Amino acid sequence: MDIKAEIQQLAKEIGISKIGFTTADDFSYLEKSLRLGVEEGRTTGFEHKVIEERIHPKLSLESAKTIISIAVAYPHKLPVKAPKTNYKRGKITPNSWGLDYHHVLQDKLNRLAQGIEKLTENFEYKGMVDTGALVDTAVARRAGIGFIGKNGLVISKEFGSYMFLGELITNLDIEPDQPVDYDCGDCRRCLDACPTSCLIGDGTMNARRCLSFQTQDKGMMDMEFRKKIKTVIYGCDICQISCPYNKGINNPLATDIDPELAEPELIPFLELSNKSFKEQFGMIAGSWRGKNILQRNAIIALANSHDRSAVVKLMEIIDKNNNPIHTATAIWALGEIVKKPEETMLDFMRSLNPKEEESQKELALVRAKWQI
Secondary structure (H helix, E strand, O other): OOOOHHHHHHHHHHOOOOEEEOOOOOOOHHHHHHHHHHHHOOOOOOOOOOOHHHHHHOOOOOOEEEEEEEEEEOOOOOOOOOOOOOOOOEEEEHHOOOOHHHHHHHHHHHHHHHHHHHHHOOOEEEOOOOOOOOOHHHHHOOOOEEEEOOOOOEEEEOEEEOOEEEHHHHHHHOOOOOOOOOOOOOOOOHHOOOOOOOOOOOOEEOOHHHHHHHOOOOOOOOHHHHHHOOOEEEEOOHHOOOOHOOOOOOOOOOOOOOOOHHEEHHHHHHHOOHHHHHHOOOOOHHHHHHHHHHHHHHHHOOOOOOOOOHHHHHHHHHHHHHHHHHHHHHHHHHHHOOOOHHHHHHHHHHHHOOOOHHHHHHHHHHHHHHHH
């Protein structure tokens, strides 16, 4: 019995787009760049904390011999556009369309592991998706899923960079696959397209400058990044849109997609309670940061789309002052949307006397802009 062929067949039946096998040898070459990233403050803080566990698979599974890497492709074009309404819409990036990919991958890894259990005795394994110890991209590259591009993402000829990655560390003895024989070459389109120059060019990045991180970080968004997010309220995939490997790619659905959740109406989004946010958006990957951060981004998106119909809503947010970050961001947004303020608006801005430092700062800027 050829266990490798059987596992490949199993993966196909489960709906895994690509599968690869590599040894459970250490990823020692990563240590230097992982430590440097932490020292230089370039990491997001969302990564697995123990660097030793990130480079030594046997610390996760003592009997480890083979790592099975899986990729599940996902589309980057909405199958159906969200309908036109009176409201401007924001954008959520494709990796957060449909059911949270952690669940999708976890389910496929579990089914794969259960299938392998029927094929072999004394099967030991540990599954990981994104939040596990290992560096998914390094595993996928070594297992032949694709190469790591200058944007730090795994890219394959078949699916471009639009792939979710996961792996099973196993005690199986399986012939490893070879890394792919193609790469970025001299192309630097992603480096040139990145609005914050966060890509370093060797497959690493200053993650804290990445717009995707900025849409997930709490507190006030730095002025430098606000206009750059445009109307995206979660994520960023500019480096993927600009990649030639993604041209003409039309990946299958990994999960059902509701266009209303992929492109939410911004003003109604600001009115969601915690309960309604969980009910409507709780199953997408982007919901993990909670409603408040995404609502802050929605206020910025309204400013960037110069939506005059949002003025009343923004004044209401400032008036209620339920959330200091929302209040301060809404003050900035009014300053962006209203170019020539009327007397009532000037009076409104004059009447504000916020106690929070963030609001005081934004208010001072708007007053200076409007010369009041």
